[in-house]
Amino acid sequence: MRKKSLLALAAAGALILGLAGCAAGGEDTGDTGGDAAGGAGGEGLITIIVNDPANPYWKTEGDVASSVAEELGYETTVGAHKGDANTENTLIDTAISNNSVAIILDPANADGSIAAVKKADAAGIPVFLVNAEINETGIAKAQLVSNNAQGAALGAQEWVKQMGEAGEYVELFGAPSDNNAQTRSNGFTTVISQYPELVKLGEEVADWDRTKGHDKMQSLLQSNPSLTGLIAGNDEMALGAIAALKEAGKLEGVVVGGFDGAPDAVSAIQAGELAYTVLQPVAVYAEEAVRLADEFIRTGEAPEAEKQSFDCILITAENVDKMTAPFTYSG
Numbered sequence: 558m559r560k561k562s563l564l565a566l567a568a569a570g571a572l573i574l575g576l577a578g579c580a581a582g583g584e585d586t587g588d589t590g591g592d593a594a595g596g597a598g599g600e601g602l603i604t605i606i607v608n609d610p611a612n613p614y615w616k617t618e619g620d621v622a623s624s625v626a627e628e629l630g631y632e633t634t635v636g637a638h639k640g641d642a643n644t645e646n647t648l649i650d651t652a653i654s655n656n657s658v659a660i661i662l663d664p665a666n667a668d669g670s671i672a673a674v675k676k677a678d679a680a681g682i683p684v685f686l687v688n689a690e691i692n693e694t695g696i697a698k699a700q701l702v703s704n705n706a707q708g709a710a711l712g713a714q715e716w717v718k719q720m721g722e723a724g725e726y727v728e729l730f731g732a733p734s735d736n737n738a739q740t741r742s743n744g745f746t747t748v749i750s751q752y753p754e755l756v757k758l759g760e761e762v763a764d765w766d767r768t769k770g771h772d773k774m775q776s777l778l779q780s781n782p783s784l785t786g787l788i789a790g791n792d793e794m795a796l797g798a799i800a801a802l803k804e805a806g807k808l809e810g811v812v813v814g815g816f817d818g819a820p821d822a823v824s825a826i827q828a829g830e831l832a833y834t835v836l837q838p839v840a841v842y843a844e845e846a847v848r849l850a851d852e853f854i855r856t857g858e859a860p861e862a863e864k865q866s867f868d869c870i871l872i873t874a875e876n877v878d879k880m881t882a883p884f885t886y887s888g
Contacts, residue, residue, distance in 0.1 A: 599630030599855075602632045602655055602657045603632070603657060603847070604657040605636070606635075606645065608638065608640055610635075614792075614819055618687060618688060618840075621843040622844070625844045626661075629847070631851075636648045636651070640732065642665045642670060645662075658682070659683050659685065661847060662674070664691050666734040666735075669734065671692065674693075685701070685849055686701065686702075687701050688837075690702055692736070695863070697863065699859070699863055701842040703837040708816065708837065708868075709740065709835070713744060713748035716833070719812045719814075724784075724785035725784050726756070726758065726788060726812075727760060727777045728745065728759075728787070729770055729773060729774070729789040731794070732765050758780075761774075766793060766797070770794030771798065771801045774787070774797065778802070786811060786812045786814075787802075789813070791817050792818070795813050796825060799830050813831055815831055816835045817834060818834050818880070822872075829874075833871060834872045835871055836880075838869070838884070838886075842867050845865075
């Protein structure tokens with residue numbers, strides 16, 4: 558898998574500072590998906606499908622992809638499946654009927670999204686996956702994701718340091734249908750298991766969701782009132798947990814770690830409530846996915862490597878001031 562250096566990510570992130578909101582829905586262009594390869598480029602509809610734009614991470618993903626595609630001359634439409642494979646399938650059907658020249662997709666399910674990608678591919682529409690992978694290769698033209706194992710190790714190392722290498726802790730786990738959840742959890746465990754004085758008291762699935770993070774943290778607190786640490790698979794769950802800890806009067810003395818680099822997480826670090834977050838360069842690979850799609854439309858050439866990973870960046874109180882825009886690090 559191709560990996561980008563932190564320096565390259567920072568430079569690429571700076572390029573997207575001016576990118577803004579999603580574009581209006583596209584019109585039927587009269588082109589067919591089968592004509593996409595080798596076409597003129599800069600013409601036609603690119604359909605962008607994200608998870609849930611209520612989460613700033615996925616909103617940024619859609620905003621950046623849409624803005625870059627429009628800069629290249631395409632029409633765009635942005636839809637959301639909210640983690641539901643049936644909704645995703647309907648959105649793919651719409652993309653096909655609208656004669657999209659490419660699809661940028663954050664898949665709903667590692668297994669459940671395979672059929673939808675195959676359907677688009679069979680219709681001659683190239684699919685470029687972002688943020689999450691599917692459990693099959695050779696049907697999407699590219700699968701662009703954060704280096705979740707590297708990011709999890711970065712976060713866990715910082716969390717261990719701030720815990721003083723000892724204490725009792727709990728974990729909030731993301732959506733099991735997303736391979737990223739297990740990859741991050743495995744990365745946490747690989748690091749934390751090296752410190753025998755760090756004792757795991759419990760784990761709950763909170764599906765990347767802030768409200769669920771809050772509710773699951775309440776349950777974990779009731780069962781484990783002595784806990785001194787929480788490590789979460791994403792920022793939304795961590796921020797929900799922080800709210801629950803505040804309500805219980807127990808935030809002070811509990812080390813909370815997040816993952817994503819979301820604007821609210823940045824604010825929580827500045828407020829001294831969140832120990833760190835791990836920035837996923839979503840703005841970088843959302844842009845890259847569109848540029849790869851444009852190249853395929855113009856030349857018919859797919860990327861040499863289907864699976865591509867992008868290194869994450871640790872954000873703490875020491876460098877949080879270098880977050881200059883949503884999910885953009887300019888250090």
